Amino acid sequence: MLRIITDFDGPIMDVSERYYQTYLFCLNQVALLGQAPTILSKEEFWRLKRSQVPEYQIGQLSGLDETQSLEFAQIRRQTVHTQPYLVYDVPVIGAIATLERLQQSNIELVTLTMRRTDELDNALTRYDLGKFFAPDRRYCLSNDYSKTNDIADKTQLMTRALLELPPADTWMVGDTEADILSAKANGIPVIGVLSGIRDRTQLQLHQPDWIVDHLAAAVEIILSQFSPPEPVSPLKTVG
Helix, strand or coil: CEEEEECCECCCEECHHHHHHHHHHHHHHHCCCCCCCCCCCHHHHHHHHHCCCCHHHHHHHCCCCHHHHHHHHHHHHHHCCCHHHHCCCEECCCHHHHHHHHHHCCCEEEEEEEEEHHHHHHHHHHCCCHHHCCHHHEEEECCCCCCCCHHHHHHHHHHHHHHHCCCCEEEEEECCHHHHHHHHHCCCCEEEECCCCCCHHHHHCCCCCEEECCHHHHHHHHHHHCCCCCCCCCCCCCC
């Protein structure tokens, strides 16, 4: 059996607008009366995010002083995963069609994400994505979980998933270092996709097995590498 574990944000959901709208909100929150920050375009902002420029530096590039930039970064962390901003997420172009193809091919789909239960359920319901992931094939953080860091949390979640799921030829698809390192720690091949929050340079630092543009391209690689077992011929009876 072939199983694909995929991160949710990045391979499936485009989060760029959520992060940009949060950026605009945070700028407005910390700007002084009469101050006119330098508002980055979405393209420039997302380029900085994908290259992992720290939040406070993005604040400084937007014309904030050091104190404002630190406050900007703190408000961003408190805001970006809240329900009012999650509504800006949309499926990555082609992702739903790819999930449909996998489902029709009887390939097992699992999502493993740093979203909390309510955050994941919200998106699954809004875009009718729940049909692709059975309830016991959704691995996420509980609503009251205290995060440590994404790499540690995702590695722990991956380990749990692989212990609970039946044996299968398993692959991981993700868009961050947490996806890559959690897969490596658990000894499964991993493909990095460029449809998420890291650019090629950042993904290459962690040496995934492949880097491709999107989920559809990752699936092509997986299918090209997967050789299903030969069917067992029925025993002949001697009459």
